[in-house]
Amino acid sequence: MCGHxxxxxxxxxxxxxxxxxxxxxxxxxxxxxxxESMPRRESPLQKYSQYSRHDLTARLFVHYxxxxxxxxxxxxxxxxxxxxxxxxxxxxxxxxRCYLGLWxxxxxxxxxxxxxxxxxxxxxxxxxxxxxxxxxxxFRHGTFHYQKHPRKHTQFFMDEEGMPSDDRLxxxxxxxxxxxxxxxxxxxxxxxxxxLAAWRAKRAD
Numbered sequence: 629m630c631g632h633x634x635x636x637x638x639x640x641x642x643x644x645x646x647x648x649x650x651x652x653x654x655x656x657x658x659x660x661x662x663x664e665s666m667p668r669r670e671s672p673l674q675k676y677s678q679y680s681r682h683d684l685t686a687r688l689f690v691h692y693x694x695x696x697x698x699x700x701x702x703x704x705x706x707x708x709x710x711x712x713x714x715x716x717x718x719x720x721x722x723x724x725r726c727y728l729g730l731w732x733x734x735x736x737x738x739x740x741x742x743x744x745x746x747x748x749x750x751x752x753x754x755x756x757x758x759x760x761x762x763x764x765x766x767f768r769h770g771t772f773h774y775q776k777h778p779r780k781h782t783q784f785f786m787d788e789e790g791m792p793s794d795d796r797l798x799x800x801x802x803x804x805x806x807x808x809x810x811x812x813x814x815x816x817x818x819x820x821x822x823x824l825a826a827w828r829a830k831r832a833d
Contacts, residue, residue: 685814688742688745699731700804702731706723729771731804733768735800736768737768738807742807755799755803756803760799764800785797
């Protein structure tokens with residue numbers, strides 16, 4: 629996909645296969661398969677099924693944040709597996725490239741929805757004021773729009789002097805964590821509000 633060590637080598641077919649074999653969609657929601665060592669999460673579509681049709685923030689989580697989170701979890705799972713190996717195998721390296729690139733691109737879509745809905749969260753807003761935001765936008769365009777040159781990918785892993793750097797990647801991980809914290813708080817608040825509303829409606833009857 630690009631010249632960065634995490635995104636170099638392998639074939640596009642390898643990347644496609646490693647993604648499609650790990651992610652499946654069921655009517656009950658998104659499901660990560662074959663990740664027994666990862667914490668199990670209740671299906672997000674089940675969790676928000678009664679809210680997401682009428683609550684656009686819940687819909688942002690269900691249809692955009694959760695898929696990004698699944699990709700981020702798989703990226704970290706493969707990264708840990710690579711760290712435990714003495715030598716990087718082409719298959720594992722291809723998986724890491726796949727999940728890293730798609731996670732970063734999906735994260736920017738979450739940001740777009742957050743801005744369109746005019747949601748406010750200071751931890752997220754402070755990170756979105758970073759100069760790295762435009763770099764992530766270019767990375768997303770480079771992922772989902774064919775490019776003759778990988779510069780839109782490689783720029784994300786370089787500093788202003790063109791030297792290899794993980795600064796932008798670390799910022800993206802901090803941003804993902806900020807969205808995770810916001811989602812957890814919002815889900816609890818929304819559940820409490822709807823539970824109370826249902827209880828009051830029942831009492832009124």
